[in-house]
Amino acid sequence: MSKPAVAPVYNNRELSWLSFNTRVLEEGLDASLPVLERLKFIAITSSNLDEFFMVRAGGLQQLLLQAKTEADNSGWAPGELLAEINRQCHAMVATQYGCMMNDLKTRLHDAGIRRLHMNKLTPALYEYLEGVFEHELYPVITPIAIKGADDLPQLPGLTVLLFVRLKADDAKAKKPRYAVVLIPKRLGRFITAPIEEGHNYVLVEDVVGEFVSRLFPGEPVAEVVPFRITRNADMGVREDLAGDLLRRMKDVLVARKQSNCVRLEVSDAVSKTSLGMLTQLFGVNADNTYLVPGPLDLAAYFGLARMTGFDELREKPWPPQQPPAIPPNGSIFEAIARKDILLHHPYESFDPVVRMVEEAADDPNVLAIKQILYRTSENSPIIAALARAANRDKHVTAIVELKARFDEARNIGWAESLEQSGVQVIYGIKGLKTHAKVCVVVRKETGGIRRYVHFGTGNYNEITARLYTDTSYMTCADDYGADATAFFNMITGYSQPVAFRKLEAAPIGLRARLLELIEGETLRCEQGQPAQIRARINSLVDADIINALYRASQAGVKIQLNVRGICCLRPGVPGLSDNIEVISIVDRFLEHSRILYFHQGGDPLLFISSADWMPRNLDRRVELLVPVDDEAARQRLIQNLDAMFRDTAKARRQTSDGSYVRVKPAKGAKPFRSQEWFYQQACEANRTAKSIQPQVFQPERPGALKP
């Protein structure tokens, strides 16, 4: 890494992000992993890069266009930084394709997963695919004539397109004609060949490419080459403008389709002429052009990696366990009323959270449900339950965050359908994204009104809840209920912020509270008390927080941070951050929980949170910091933190130069893999609960059989 002139105190956030993606890529390169697991990591690396180009690189290029030249706090000036990013991205893509084309391709082939090429097919198969083209592809693909950069038609980003060069007709001295063929995304990337043995697929662009001349009758095709463009998506909604948010969000989606191209990916088989034409058409230079030796859009292979069958090519699955605190048949409200419940997903099932909303919808004692929806699955059972509840005359309030990036289109869909069923839908707060994850169920019970609250670190999305590690805390303690309701009153605009009893919310008090907690440890340490801070977060960017942590380290506070992604804090720098340890775990599940620990002289405070330590989370999002009071839940969080920092299998430690090295087990010791341990814990808890459950036989009585 080329060093900037000034000794950096902070890691650059873009480079730190790239370093995270390198760690993901490492998993893909890890020969000890089964091949489909590796393929999955290669796909994730690609999908991550897509997002990086869409939201970060675009912004940086913009900075450069605005001739901003000052260095940021990590010492990088935009020009140099962009060059470094381009260098690293190109290297990363090269490694990725190197692995894919040399290593994985062979292994997959040997295991029976084969990509077939059009020029090496049996006649029967060729005929079959010709039929597929004629009947299924031809009717829906669209060729578009390309006249020049000034008259470029609307082309979708992140989609594999075909660039077609038609032969110039020398006799009539015409210029060559160009066209682009759009292959609708819904056709899928892979066409399965009807071969019994193994899994044989052809890429859809290969099939279309083979028969592309049928789209241009009478014009010989000189070249057909797949390419893909990435557009700058870094444009927020201007909320200060008049008009309603829903309409403006639709405008953003249109604008995103039209924004400038920040990356061009082309098959390396492209001719010089066509490449020249493409770079000119999309206004990109060599830095932003990626010539790849294999299939474009490796993210699509995520689907292939997850297809049914071939389990021997994957690690043994870790299916979510039924949490012992929640009996499968009893009421979830009774379970919460008995005891606060802490869940660790996806080792423990997300079902209880979905069930809480579903039971609430059907429970005649429930008066109201309030819920924040940020990113939700398609056909979400939670949304269905909310609509059902509203149909049953319960008061349902849904804060639907239209601004959740890339999910806008889907979000607009629910929002409208929820509104139609009578749910009061609120589109977040002006100028802020609502990122907090909280759901309140108001229930009328014999003892009075009781509020059941779920706080989470992840979205209400039962699909991602199987892939991301998250924490749920469910309680009906009055202080939490009162705070959660007050929080909803605040976001719905019913009330101005009131002082919370337990919670802290961004952008009001969360940042101040965090700083206060960090400074509290610093003070205690200075007064000779033992002091310790531990955190599991996804990103650490905020300079105020980092500086506070540096001061704490200098005072002697022991700080352990488990930061999955971007970490601008540099640990272990003599005199600056000697007492800080930063690890990052990249394993089967995406680390996503936010758990905080402050030692407080031996009476530790534990929190879960929706917020990462980034300015955008602390200043421009609505986030929550939730203290966990229940003793058993606290012990469990502490235990979980312990396990993470003990990881010697999938953890990497950041060194004082900002790079990451794998944490190795002590000589002779077995590596400790925290995610595996969590899974085993969940299984064990489930087994224990089952074994102590009294066996009661339920006789079938005659009366019960009557209709």
Place this chain on the structure above:
Amino acid sequence: MTPPSPSEPARPATGKDTPAGPRLFAVIDVGSTAVRMEIAELLDNGAIHTIEQLHHAVHLGKDSFTLGRIQQSTIEECVNILKNYRRVMEEYGVTAPNQIRAVATSSVREASNRDTFLDRVYIATRINLEVIEEAEETRLTYLGVQDILARHPELQKGDLLVVEVGGGDSELLVVQDGFVTFSNTYRLGSLRMRETLDVRHTPAARLYETFLKHIQLTVDQIHRSVPVEKTACLVAISGDARFAATHLVADWADKSIARIDVKSFSAFARKIASLEVDELVRKYRMSFQEAETVGPALMGYAQLAKVFGVEQFVVPKSSLRHGLLREAIGSGAWNEGLESQLIHSAVSLGHKYSFDERHGTQVADLSVRLFRELQPDHQLGVRHERLLRVAAILHEVGLFIHSRSHHKHSMYIILNSDLFGMSRSDMNLIGLIARYHRRAAPQPYHEGYALLSRDDRMVVSKLAAILRVADALDRNHMQQVRELSFARARGSFTILVHDVEDLSLERVALKEKGSMFEEVYGMKIGLEVATSNEGLMPDV
């Protein structure tokens, strides 16, 4: 009399026997800087459990105190807030009129278009917003702190100043040995001050001095009007006081009251009052409306503390809304505690004019006895009984001026006094009842009486007629008449007096004073000594 204690809610602890009355209540307080709502439920053990607290800043006071009216935009702002509150209430099924109490204070009270405002609110939200008078505000405030006083008996020893510096007015109560001996409302308001002093262009550095001058002047006037010179303790009620407590008392969240020494409180007040509004907003995360009033309000408390020689501030967590809640739930509506507060404050007023306490109390007791006996005839309720009792206690205070026309003196003394929890219109009725305890019967041209509604005129006549009879029964001011029973025959009503030999003086008096009774109730009134036999009859 023993110091009052807040009456425990009379509901039984078991769910089975709980009356089917509402358990959830909403109270709304439309103040000069904010509209606040609290939703609470009554638990089986009688405790009140707060479920939701909402507040929203408004410009009501700004409009009223500068323009004298509420602007259309402000009306709509309030309507929108109340519509949202309505939604929250509906979530809990709080929709019946007896579950909702919504009151507005000085800023609406003083607005020339208050009726337009109230109508608009009602039409848009079906919330019946009630403008409460100053005295009512004081009573509710007291109701709010009542249980705090009960829970902290040490506060009841000695004198106590209970103050709420609001946006428009300040309420002040003097509590002596647990009794409210004085209460009044003063036009010292944090927002009123800011608006009338027009400090928009005053630099922050001079702001403190400007407010101080104004506050000192008003506070001196207040000090002179209050019958107590020094109190050791000041109970400060209001959001501003609670704000100070949050910042001065570390573990305030876990306590029901905060105790702050005067020095720290005053220093804090000075610090806050010297900060620019936007600085306050940024630093303390408050709304602009709150930021504009918190400084002057805290200074108001601090200055009052100074002139009264207060040593300690007590800030309870309760507010006017707690009073409203207690009243809505029924545990506070003129409970015994409040009733004895009122009697005590009437007696204190009487002493100010050297009245014959024993006669006043005797006549009051006899009046109430008669009032209850005659309930089927007059069909009046407890509020009227209360008015009659107070009028009876005070009917002769006018003697302080002169014995000639003393009934008229009684009336204007009463009209120009404040009694705990009595509104202006209550005082007007009390004054008239006292006035008609002797001499001329009510005439349409009599001052005060002329403007009464038909119903209120009837009330005055019915109650004054009773008062006259009761007064006659203690003609000699000897409190001889103790035990009564009654006998009714066609067209006559006879009072039977036990254990008294000679009633000739009383009979003469009754002849002189009973004619009004006969006219109003349509019954001849008689007075007899009860024979022992009759004395055994149940006096139903």
